[in-house]
Amino acid sequence: MKELKSDGDFGFAFNDSNFSDRxxxxxITTIPFHTRIHSDPCSTISDSDTHRKRRREDAIINHNVVVEQIMNENETDIDDCVPCENQDEEIDAMVEETTSVMRVRTLHISSPILAAKSPFFYKLFSNGMRESxxxxxxxxxxxxxxxxxxxxLNFMYSNTLPNTSPxxxxxVLMAADKFEVASCMRYCSRLLRNMPMTPDSALLYLHLPSSVLMADAVQPLTDAAKQYLASRYKDITKFQEEVMGLPLAGVEAILSSxxxxxxxxxxxxDFVLKWVRTQYPKVEERREVLGTRLARLIRFPYMTCRKLKKVLTCNxxxxxxxxxxVLEALFFKAEAPHRQRILASESASLNRIFVERSYKYRPIKVVEFELPRQQCVVYLDLKWEECTNLFPSGRVYSQAFHLGGQGFFLSAxxxxxxxxxVHCFGLFLGMQERGSVSFAVDYEFAARSRPMEExxxxxxxxxIFTGGKAVGYRNLFAIPWTSFMAEDSLYFINGILHLRAELTIKH
Structure with missing residues (x-):
């Protein structure tokens, strides 16, 4: 049910018998209260409905949302309960417990005002029962x-809160969720979002009960918490010890960035495996967390083929x-660049598995041959913005690739x-440091060029390479940097510079 609009200030009518009809x-009882922050949110999205249903059932015993219409204060009729969640669901009848009523507070209330602010109270006052x-x-x-x-209750009259401490x-946010006061949830969420955030507060917001987390009114707050954690820990190697101690929700926020x-x-x-092995000693638990929560945040299509092979044998x-x-990642790698861009744009609003991060080492596509000679062809694409950032003396490195058992890389x-x-664009081929092995390599650099785009x-x-050595050409296109980066440059096709390196081991 949509919240009825009622934004007027009726604070003067709060607890005033002259403006009340109920x-x-x-x-106030001493039933154990467990509504505060849940330390273990739903393990999967698919579990959320079950979890919310369980919360509704627990509302009577654990969360104490015990609602009744009183006809006779000394009797409890199982039919006296009213809905307090979705329209098509009714809360179970009064649960008979031995509770201790510490005290009773009475307030004069206006049913139209409360009903206008809350579907909970709207249903309570208009359920068609005699008791209503x-x-x-x-x-x-x-x-x-x-x-x-x-x-x-005061907010539902005045649209403001006197105590705005976190x-x-x-x-109040938890109470507003229980009693379905969306305007108050938005109000609390906005105030919390505008306060200085800390790692502890961000994690606290991400560990709210699932019903609160899924509420539209709270989404801006949880999004801000995720963004804060992703920004603070974007260099996970710099904060490795701190990040290793974060709970699952925090790690998810970081890996989503x-x-x-x-x-x-x-x-x-590698980080995900290290974290999950630290946090979940039992292999069954690790498989569950990886399968339902973390694997979807690893962008396997941008992993190297060598590492993908290890995924297949990882216990x-x-x-x-x-x-x-792995199969999905390999199919993506085999796609033409324009198809990869289409897949990336299509997944941008979903799990982002095909969206490329800002890696220190640029992803490449490699085609390897063993016969008739050991050979590999390496494709490196650079965006116009990435090339712009190279001026005046920058460089960008590719991921490593292997030929003849040795690691190589490209650097622009x-x-x-x-x-x-004058400044110009250069491309180099380097061999990773690995012992004193040396061997001769024939190499060729090529680039797509307009108008043929071949x-x-x-x-x-x-x-003759040895460990740590590099070779290349300082001015690959034989033109100044300004001509290379000009709007009419022959080498940028739809904003992408397409480079190719072909390596062959000489025998």
């Missing part, structure tokens, strides 16, 4: 809820699930041409 009787016409209405709550409920706002400062997606995968994953993830530079003394060879050479 008596609200609030029984009674003048007295009773709520049974725990003493821990008393202050929050009184502030909530703990008080959280308590496109702006992680990581060398590659391989590093994200922390269910084999069937791991195989599906903005450097000074030694002959013309790869055109730009430089050929050969080199």
């Amino acid at each position: 008596i609200l009787r609030i029984e 016409q009674e003048r007295h209405v009773t709520l049974t709550i725990n003493s821990s809820e008393e202050a929050a409920l009184m502030e909530l 703990p008080a706002l959280l308590d 496109d702006d992680l400062q990581v060398p590659s997606e391989d590093a994200v995968y 922390d994953f269910e084999h069937e699930g791991a195989s599906k993830l 530079h903005c450097n000074m041409d030694q002959q013309s003394s 790869f055109v060879s730009k430089y050929k050479g050969n080199y």
Whole structure:
């Protein structure tokens, strides 16, 4: 049911018999109160409905949302209960418990005002039952809820809260969720969102009960909490010890970000395994958490093929699930670049598995051959913005690739041409540091060029590599940097520079 609009200030009518048509009787009991922050949210999204249903059932015993219409204060009729959640669901009848009523508070209330603010009260006052016409209405709550409920009722008249400290706002937010006062939930959420956030407060907001987390009114607050954690811990290597101690909700917020400062997606995968092994010693628990929560946040299509092979043999994953993830990643890698961009845009609003992060080492596509000679072809795409950021002396590195058992990488530079003394674009091929092995390699650099948009060879050479050595060409296109980056540049096609390196081991 949509919330009825009623934004007027009726604070003057609060608890005033002259402007009231009902008596609200609030029984303050000592029933154990468990509504505060849940430390273990639903394990999966699919569990949320079950969890919410369980919360409704627990509302009577644990959460103390015991609502009744009183015809006879000495009798409890199982038919006297009224709905307090969805329209098509009714809360179970009064649960007979041995409770201790500490005290009773009575308030004069206006049913139209409360009904206008809350579907809960709207249904309570208009359910068509004989009891709904009674003048007295009773709520049974725990003493821990008393202050929050009184502030909530006051808000429903005045649209404001006198106590805006974070703990008080959280308590009122919980009460507003229970009694379906969306305007108050938005109000509390907005105030909390505008306060300085800390790691503890952000995690607290992400661990609210599932019904609160899923409320539209609270989404801006939880989104802000996720954004705060993602921004604070975007360099997970810098805060590794702190991040390793974060709970699951915090790690999920960080891994959801496109702006992680990581060398590659391989590093994200390694971090996830390290964290889950630390937090969940039992392999069954790790498989559950990975399968339902964390695996969808690892962007497998941007992992190297070498690391993907390790996923298939990793005991922390269910084999069937791991195989599906790796197969999906390999199919993505095999797609043409324009198809990859389409898939990335389509997944941007879903799980973002095909969306590329801002990696320190740029992802590449590699095609390997063993016969007739050991050879590999490497494709590296750079965005126009990435090239712009290279000026005047920057460089960007590719992910590692392997040939003949040795690791190589490409690096693109903005450097000074030694002959013309102007800035220009350079491309280099380097061999990773690994022992003293050396061997000769033929290599060729090429780039797509307009108008044909075919790869055109730009430089050929050969080199005897040893660990840590690099070779290349300082001015790959034989033009100044300004011409290379100009709007009419021949080498940017839809804002992408397409580079290719072909390596062949000489025997």
